[in-house]
Amino acid sequence: MNRERWWPCEFRGRSPELRLIEHELRRVADGTGSAMVVTGGAGIGKTRLLAEAQAVADRLGIRAGGVTAEPNDSAVEMSTLLSALFDGHEPLLSRDELPSAPPQPDQRFWLLRDLEAILEKAALHSPLAVCVDDAQWVDAGTAAALRELPLRLRDIPIAWIIAARPAPESSPIARTLDYLEGRDLCKVTLEPLPAEAVTDISTDILGAEPGHNIRALADKADGNPFLLVETLLGLHEEERVEITGGLADVRETRLPRRVSHKMRERIALLSPSAREAVIVAASLGRRFSFTDLAQLLDCPTSDLLAPVGELLDADLFVERDTKLAFWHDITRDAVRRSVPASARSALDRQAAGVLLERGALPVEVAHQLAGSAEPGDEVAISTLLQAARTVVATDAASAADFGRRALDLAPRQHPLRGEIVSVTAVALHAAGNSTEAVEFTDVALRDTLPVEQEAQVRLGIANMFAISADVRVATIRKALNLPGISPPMRAAHLASLAYNLLVTGRLKEARLAAPEARAALAVTGDPRASLILNVTEAGIAYAEERFAESFELFTNTAREGLAAGENSTLIRMLQMYCGEMHSHFDREDEAFTIAREGVTAAQRDRQGFTYEMYEVWQARLCLRFGRISEAAAILEGRFELEDGTRAVAALDGAGLCAMARAAMHMGDTRQLRRAAEIAKVMLEHGTPANQRHAAWMLALTSVGDSDMAAARHWLTHLDGPPVLPRFPQDVTDEMMLAGIAVATGDTTLAELALGNTRNRVLINPPSQAIEATRAYVHGLLADDQDDLRAAMDGFEQCRRPLERAMATEALGSSRLTADHETGTALLGQALTRYTDLGAAWDARRVRSRLRDLGIHRRLVVREPATHGWAAMTAAEASVARLVAEGLTNREVAEQLFLSPHTVNSHLRHVFTKLGIKSRVGLARLQQDAGASAAGRGGAGQS
Template identity: 35%
Template sequence: MAAHEPRCVTALEVLPVRGRSRELAVIDTLVERLAGGRGSIVLIDGPPGIGKTRLLRECGERTVSHGGRLLSATATEHQRAVPFAPLFSATLAADPPVGDADALRALGSVTDLRYWVVRELQSAIAEAARATPLMIAIDDAHLADAGTVTALRLLMAALADAPVLWALTTRNGTCGAAIRDAVQALGAGGVAHAAHLLLPPVDVVAAAGIVSDILGSSVDDSLSQLAAQAMGNPFLVIELLHGLREDNRIHFAGGRASAIGPALPRRMVTTMEKRLDSLNPMTRELVGLASILPERFSVTLLARMLDRRPAELVGAITEAVRADLLIGDEELLKFRHDLLRSAARNTLPESLRRALERESADVLLDLGAVPEDVAPQLARSAEVGDLAAVASLRSAARSLARADCSGAADIALRALELAGCEPALRAALLAENVELLIRASRFDEAEAMAARALSGDLPPQAEADIRVSLSMLPTRWPQHRAAENRSVLTLPDLAPVTRARNQAWLASTMMLDGQLAAGPVAREALEQLARLDDVETETLAKTTVAAVELATGYGRRASAICDDVMAGSARLGASSSAGQAATRYCSMVLAALGRLEDATANVAVNRAVAEAERKTSTVQLLDMIQAMCDAAAGQLGQARAAFAPHVQTVGAHDYVVADVVALTHLALVAVHLDDKTLIRHTSSAARGVAQDGCTDSARVRARCVLVRAAWYRGDLTSAVRHLGQKAPLLPLPLWPTDFDNAVLTARLAAATGDEVAHRHAGMTLDVLERENPRAPLLSGVAQYVRGLLERDVASLAGAVNTLSTAERPMLHAAALEDLGQLLRDADQRDAAADTLSQAFDVYSAHGAVGDARRTARSLHDFGVSRRIVRTRAKTGWESLTPAELRVAELVIEGASNPEVAQRLSLSPHTVNTHLRHVYSKLGVNSRTELKRVAAVKRRPTRSTRQSSGLRAV
């Protein structure tokens, strides 16, 4: 061999892994766990070129060597609009396949695709893992579609106890945040055994080892020093060696390799253009053209674009492969690295790149690609007036909206830009854009676009579509949303389905506004929808009727409607605005009925859909309903953490209905917890709502907050004054706290004899006793209210018995307490003491400090000593002290340490100490992680509902 002739570089696939001893030790542990029948998750994280794919391959090889089976796939950019593409590739493309390919693909016609796909995959993977431990490897998971990310999170949680090793790679930074958050949440929550391998640059010794492995020789300092300039990135080390080899700058002598000269090779300094210039013209053209195609492309596509037969490309493809630009990927080709693809694309003039991308989109569509696959190329390359591109982008947006509403909105916005001055087309696109922006929770953009559109001359149908979309805005108060629906009623020449949908949305906004007339309006909508095929809007109208039925005392009717809705959930398009609103209202009715398990299950399923589609507002609304369930179930700490940030919003007079929900429930939680500071804050916020609330129901509930605070202080005169004269205490829509308010009013009437309080309690009783037979919770509350008003032991005992089987422990405990007081007044001291002790036990079990202390004082009169011993958890939200929790809440809202110190009148040092304790107890290291944990904290199951942090003695 000549002195300056480089040796043949060793095939990269057989090279050892260098500089990753720690990571390999973790992988060995996980593989051993898998061989022992235990599952795990490993996320390999790092920048491009750091060696993620190589480590993933090594993990797979070690799994197979230990008797496991490898299922692998790579997520790609061009498949981001195809739901579950990498998961299907890993499972259905395996040999033998894991899962029923026909069944899973058939689910593509089901609107609520995600839930059923996850369920089918879970069953198939579990069955396969029972036969052979599995490793499921997804490379470049940061490129996966939102549906895949959500499915992975759900599957990893559901199969945590199965012998499945989930191995994922992702780039660091924001692009990999979704998959990173999912893995970290599962690990932090104790759901699964998870390892996060953040790959650092390899050290200089490892870099030198890579050089030695590639060259098949020991190396001297000259090569080691050059390799060090790659900053520990294995890919760049390899690129460096290829560049030196091309420059003929590697010298071999005496079994040792050295570099000729200290300069970097031209490959690393010049440009990809120079590298392409070294190729044959045909190869150069092929590589440049390939750079504008999807990440993985076929020879057929290349041939069509080059107007050649595939056989004519053999030489050029071979040269590109030998030049390490392209590699084979199963039956397709791709660039060896994204950096190469990007560099090659940038060698093309902008105008030529756009023209080629536009042409490639047409070819892809002609070859059978779906619009979602070519949407990115069309969006980049089409010119204004390209109506064919507009049609394809509209189709892509409609399909993508089921998986990623924000991405679909971006595509639709681009279609609008390309539509030019075609009036009818622009009007239709404007309506579609407003709807998609609202579904994507991009409300400001939607409002601005709608305002511009409505200020012009629109066809009636387009105006109606825009106004119906505006009636869905959760950032508006119900009466303002209903105004849009009423405007639609005056428009001529509308499609029947538009009128029916508008009628259903009008009914729902009237219901949220507290108008019982929403019932007839919803029934009229149902009559119109009976002649149409719109299951989602029909369900919206049904749940509106259910809410009205409940508020007027017909709980069994409301419950039956919800059962019907849940039974038909497979047909319900939960990703549509009407479908998601319907499921929220159904959950809200179930929560008010005391069917908390059903409400929680309904929330969980639909939250997964909303999360997959990145509907942040919908997720927040569902979290609010879940927090309502938490409060009703006696999970006071969780409810407090979820509701507390909204008090500041209400106090700033920039609030919506959801904030009033939070205020009402938080005020009740504060009294249960005996949190005087929180009671003061909620009362202050409630005074503003009671004076200027935008709806009657908001003002009524704000007054109930003030009544409860006055009752807590023992100020019965103020409590009666706050009660007001006219508004009903069971407003539409009913919330779980409304029954607590009904009981409080009856207590107030019994304690004071006040005529107004008696009248309110009597009106409430009329509603609660209207149906016969009654829904269980309504029956229990009716017995409770009647027992208080009539001081009837039998009625209160009946209430205790009925509420003991309900999912409302705080109401049950309150009924026990009041029954005990009535028995005491009847001189039944033993029975009274026993009943009060039962109340004390329930209060203590749920951390209701204020109620437990009050009951303990009553027991003291009987000579019975009961006390509560705080057994605070060591970790988690329940472990935080009140001071730590207040600091955490403000930090979650975005306050800095000095701002927290000022608002809580603490020293910065004290705030810092509290925050350190919060980080330690929640297992986080930063404000960002704290906010993330607050957003994804796990919800309680029935088995955890009795945990409290208090022990009764």
């Protein structure tokens, strides 16, 4: 009995699971997004449930597209997701909408953003469902997309339905599903079928209700649908079923041969040609073409008609679209296990050759070659190397595996061995396993490459910003200890050493390393290394807070780099630091102009690293100039570092501190908790610079919890230099530091705050922000009202409204004893300013203080709205208006000079404040508001 004939029209035994999925799909039909995962072992019914889900989606007017991942997909970047979206009988999207793929290593970054925009636009026209079956085999890019896109598009009517077997915790899809599960994922776990469902399926297939013996045989399937159907089909196949009195039964409870016999015995019952075909086909994969099978068997395709027909009749093969496939993975696995391991490897190697001959990419056969090739196999060695080079930027772990396997296959004097070692060393570092990477690099490079080439590979590792700067410093020092490296190579490493010491926060060591590098470069004149050293010297000046000198050095270096044709990523970084100096010298407009231009240029040139760098800096600028909610929206969901697997750059550390401080002022306890979790990971895994960032974050989160003792603890428990000033920094940090010092009576912290601010004033040209910070710190510590008023005025002039409110609050508190009325009036002004800024935590503190002072008449300003249109910030209101008009996130972003990520953050806040769940609800509210306004206008005219 063919599988297509027994598949029952009714869906049996999974009604609760299907109802749950249908509920989610109805939400999607109503205009909101949903992410669902279906889990269970092989043969438990995931594929059938997805088919039913797609049928439900079709009834609800949701366009569904799906794909079944293949084992070889894991090596091809984004292959599974792109197939789900662009392939099939009725593709969800047109490939014409997708820009040509940009060059590595930013391909995934921009491809995800392109897909986000295309999906959003398509789903706003008609709700979509994206179904991925057998997701345990998806590639790393698809796993990343399934992690990011459902959250980015959570407010767009798209259903993401992912079916997967249990996967190892280290696999990309396992990490994705764990991540989604903590963020409103709908999880459906398939358990064994209930007894009633077993009876119903038996009745469907047998044509009558099962009798006692058939029930006993069915029970042996343990509720697994695949094994149950195999049992029932086997009984039909052997013509043992008898229907009497409306009951279908068998005379004896012996399992049918197709279930009781091992696959080897089942295969033995086939004709010789069918037996050979099914064994060979198992090495081609789950799905394969008739032509590939004929080529591997080295026979005309016409000779396969009879054996393939026999295998279709035996339910070993099925036809899917234009290809043949095994009925189930269980079937294919059983066929493979029926063949000795040595024969299986030989067939796999032969199959890989066939696939390569017909044009398969190296990454598509890499896993197969890795498991089947013998030492000295030239095709396997070169193919695995090509595959490693292809995926090193997007799936470093797989690249490392391919490289190591190629190294195992390559003889000791093989001409490609050096390149294999180089690629593998880089891949291991990029994969984040520093200990393993260092061990491999130290042994393999020394055994394989000449000294100069080893130094070159180590220089490449030293330039990998995605790995810890401490690891980069260590690899540079090993290169410098190599005997006989050339002067240009030594100079390049010395310049890189000074730079990496700086970004780790080892300022003293960087300062000592720079002169030696400069002397070496005077001899070699390497322009690239000279540029790196110029950046380092400018950075040292910045870290020492000599801002005017640093500004000049950064400006000159950028000019020299442009003249030399240096890559724009480095130039953009230099320009960003120039913008930093503009902000320190009260030039807000110039700083924001550089930030906007940087984001726009990075987007135009498709530079992912630069784009994210400028976005994080833009958030820091927003916070610096009082746009707290905008800063929080940009940074929301930006950093995912809780597991400690990702290296944190200095700019990331500064962005995380901004995220923590914005959360503190806004009273966002959830984000404060998250910031504390990230900070603790940074404290354990970070460089000295990031440990200081982490300590500052933990101090801020403690202040947000009103635990000043804990804040003091985090600021004083690190060895080495004090937490402030940070790198990169904010010149007003010491205001928070002084507040902690006063609250805890810590004179050491007080002296640090005062000393930093005084030194900053002395070594820099006049700056309102720098001088006002010094005045505030001294005024707070010495209870000097003149200084506090000067701070108020200074912050007003340099447009730092949050700091202006802090100074007003401090002055008000100081004046209370001598002039109660003036003091309370100043506190009332501070309350108004905090409320206007959205600094809810500060506003609550001042409001409570005023209550304690007996000020009850509306407490100077009314309580801020927390729900409805009145609760929205200006940015949220602008986003809400444009979205209600039907614009996509990308279109809104272009109009408001924001990123789609920031628009998405604002939109989630809009939905929360309005108590809605979708854009449909927003459009209705906007229409109702317009109708109400029109009605009021008409009533006024009458």
